[in-house]
Amino acid sequence: MIVFDKPHALSDAPLHYCPGCTHGIVHRLVAEVMDELGIEGRAIGIAPVGCSVMAYDYFNCDMIEAAHGRAPAVATGVKRSDPNNIVFTYQGDGDLASIGMAETVHSAARNENITVIFINNAIYGMTGGQMAPTSLPGQVTQTSPYGRDVSLCGYPIKVCEMLSQLDGPEYLERVAVNNVKNVKNAKKAIKKAFENQVNGKGFSLVEVISSCPTNWGMTPAKALAWIDEKMIPYYPLGVYKDRSANQ
Amino acid sequence: MAKLTFKSEKCKGCGLCVDACPKQVLALDADTINQKGHHPVKAVKEEACIGCAFCATMCPDCIIKVER
DSSP states (O other): OEEEOOOTTBOSSOOOSOTTOTHHHHHHHHHHHHHHHTOGGGEEEEEOSSGGGGGGGTBSSEEEEOSTTOHHHHHHHHHHHOTTSEEEEEEEHIIIIIITHHHHHHHHHTTOSOEEEEEEOSSBTTTTSBOOTTOOTTOOBTTBTTOOOHHHHOOOOOHHHHHTTSSSOSEEEEEEOSSHHHHHHHHHHHHHHHHHHHTTOOOEEEEEEOOOHHHHTSOHHHHHHHIIIIIHHHSOOEEEEEHHHHO | OOEEEEOGGGOOOOOHHHHHOTTOOEEEOTTOOOTTSOOOEEESOGGGOOOOOHHHHHOTTOOEEEEO
16 A cells, blocks of 8 residues: 555656755645645746745646746736636745745735745745845845845735735735645644635635754754744744635 | 655755654665765664554655655
């Protein structure tokens, strides 16, 4: 009996991510959910700009590459042109919370029936480890070598908390992928986000607290421990909005 | 006993599976270097494997197949 194997919706292409980068885990969870819901044939993914820019190579469903930050806008067009499509975006914090903040907020406010997978690793990975809107206070990055100074750079943006103030979005949850239990919870959240779209409920966003061992300057194991020590206390896990649960 | 199969050429030697295993079945193979230049993971105590698939759950590169 096969207990675990690569999901069909994940392609055979070797991932270009650094060793120990949890992007690969989240890719696999999305592919597993596509397999379980049987939606690979009508799914269309929107790849972002950032480390996951080449996500279009890794999923076997149709994929589109969007301009930086514009994935929710592209997803809106794809979904509205044929509502039978299952449309998801896969974005990092530089893409979603920085240059693409306007698209994110407005697609949430419009309650577009799309699924957004948001990878929050508190740093710009692809460009070499600069400070991101989600970098923690005091966090050392290439552009904050003495730690993020909040009097100069402001405070990190908590995307789930912020969007939960809007009336629009259907479902917002923050999960992490730093241990087996959290990975299993992350899969449940991602599955619910896709099910919401299949059932026509509206905008669903799952924020995944992820690691960046290379730019954090840690071993992969230390990076996962750092998520528990630093990231989760600042970005508490949980459901921030679930309209169906309130009914 | 469970059976583990590895796509060793895709392994990046991050060791997350080694840490996730509750039975210390896995280790990085210091005697081998794959095409990518990493020490790939191998099962050093496969008879102790209980097939929980925690290793595969934490593997970012999806290289582990678990059968029971």
